[in-house]
Amino acid sequence: LEQNYRSSARILGLANHLIANNPHVFAKRLWSDHGPGDRPRVLSCRNEDHEAERVVSEILNLRFTHGAPWGEIAILYRGNHQARPFEKTLREHSVPYFLSGGTSFFARTEVKDLMAYLRLLANPDDDAAFLRVVNTPRREIGPTTLEALAGYARGRGIGLLAASGELGLGEHLGERQRERLHTFTSLIQTFAQRAASAPTTALRALTDAIDYGIWLRENASSQAVADRRMSNVNELIDWLGALNKGDQPERTLNEMVSHLTLIDVMDRQEEAAGGDRVHLMTLHASKGLEFPHVFLVGMEEELLPHRTSIEEDTIEEERRLAYVGITRARQTLTFSLARRRKLYGELIRTEPSRFLAELPQDALERDDQREPDPAASRLRGLAHLANLRGILGQE
Template identity: 45%
Template sequence: QYEMVKMLTLPEGKFTVVGDDDQSIYAWRGARPENLAQLQEDWPTLKVVKLEQNYRSTGRILKAANTVIANNPHEFEKSLWSDYGYGEPIRFSALRDEEAETEWIASDIFHRRLQQGLQWKDFAVLYRGNFQSRILEMKLQSLSIPYKVSGGKSFFSRSEIKDLMCYLRLLVNPDDDNAFLRIINTPRREIGPATLEKLATWALKREQGLYHVCDDFALSEVMNPKAAEKLQKFKAWLDAKRQFCFGQNSLQAVQELITDMDYEGWLMQNASSPRIGEKNIENIWQLVRSIERMLEKQEDEEEGASDLESVIKKLVLLDMLEQQQEEDDSDRVQLMTLHASKGLEFPHVYMMGVEEEFLPHRTSIEEDNIVEERRLMYVGITRARETLAMTQALTRKQYGERIDTTASRFVDEMPQDDIDYLGIGIQKDEAKEAEVAEASIANLRALLD
């Protein structure tokens, strides 16, 4: 592209180029900030106009961005400034693990909206990789916070999650014909459309659900006996799982549900690449881990009692709420990767997982290519107009093991006087917390009035 532009502008060399080397975050798409440096060599009379006034962010946010990006080499030095005031301190919260991290973000969004009379669309959560949104989506749904995943699929909309959710729905509600039709041949059981049509006709005649009539004695009279045997076998298998699920080893039953039908093998066989297949498999086990956490929370709250059926019903309700939210695009919290956020702006921004090996990414550290990761940090910071919060999970589960994390080196590069450190190991400001609580109560009263 650069060479083409060069040829098109010769011999006069009259053209205008607009760019920002500090926001060059797409090297893997061919973006080269070095092109800006090449301009002065190819056009010696180049006139540089610096657009340094920022019309988006507060002074404190811009100061943090300027300080971080100053650690990168520059062909054209610049320093953003704003006349929007200095603004609130940047918050950095260190939480116990990824569960606590997402809990803090979801709760903070909920309370800030209440305290300040904001809209959901005023908030955005940015992260390095799409996988980071999975647990956060669960937390937002548990607080009935509407959200939209930009530049990627939401967790419940993924095909493999829909499949597993339909199995769980059928476990708690055998009358769910829609769930039955989705999973009766997933993985493939050689039960074709003709068999299902005959089954539907028979179920209508018996005034029962499709699943209930799968083991009817007379079914072999209205369809091929082999097809009837397959339906009967499927129902017997799932009936056994239902009994096991609602016993003492309910979580183990869900795990065995997946392994018994070799669902992992099915996902790998139907994936467009081994990498996609592995991601799909990770998603289904993420759902299982969510069920495990919900069961543990239930035990803590109800003193030892846990009920898989109520957990599945709650997940089904969350799934339904998400479908309703997808139809209403007016007022939702925005979830997106840092790459997808480029060019956008939000009043209140949260950056998740600001840790070594996330931001900067492990690959960039190994390849000693930190400069583009620093530009990604710069882009994330400058998406915020009014407030910016960053989070770190002190431990994370990776590859089946729980590991300790380290805060991103980019946090150390920020002006420390402009950061409020929160979370584990930080002494609480009780006066400030009381002030926040009073503000919440005042806003609740205003809403009721």
């Protein structure tokens, strides 16, 4: 019963040291005949965004330097909210992933709304985007109006947005319906001109112009839910702005839309392809599973162990969760933590998890206690290059 058929000896050694801090009626020490394996690592990062960048860089290295399939890699965390920066960074690098439990950031209604607005600003002939946002927020443009508009547009061989502004539409719709469509058309045309030179600024101004925050409040079950959804909108716009890194000029509107289109294509391909995707899940959801390569992220006080467990003095259950996370790994295990993390809109200084201190320190490889390895950095650079070539179909 004590033999573990999954993990390497070093990983089991960490697990045994950790769980020994919990009282046991019968002491049990897992053992393995898989050999010592690689030393588990600890990545110390500046903040949660840097943590996501470091982890995804390690994932790319596993994939393109060591040939690890995406599906053999897992990112484990204490709470679902921790997934967001990893989702965004994985998408930036076109890494397929599967979010277990919870709703993906890019699948949220408000995020899809804003992405549709951006697509329509870039391409007035995008009828799918038009239909998604023409009545969001509500503009009293009903199904009958849209059916008549679609019939007219088909007859003219033009898109719905272009048809909305044509005089000939008067033969099919009344004045009030045409006025509402014209108002929407004027809105899109105005912001399309602004977005041509400053897409992210224009998109943010558009959300203000259409009172999207008020729309969210009117359709939310509480103010807290509305605030959370508006926070997602602001985070999407911030993310789009962050795509313009370094000294390069801001991406054009069409370049941003192409990036969003790639995300949409990846989503559909991943749904069709199924298994070969990086797994993102909570520690609770990971029970009973195993992965060759595990990243146990957010190793900080008030995350793991969770703040509630500290206040209620139920640390033992949190230690068991950390034990579960460690023993999910078969070959490699990497811990990560952020020195600062955004909490309730404020960047706070964090403390490393007490569980890291309970592990045998000589069994860990810490990135903040060793000299930089130029060869390893070069390999990671080559892994990123290989990933880029794969995206462009040049492999």
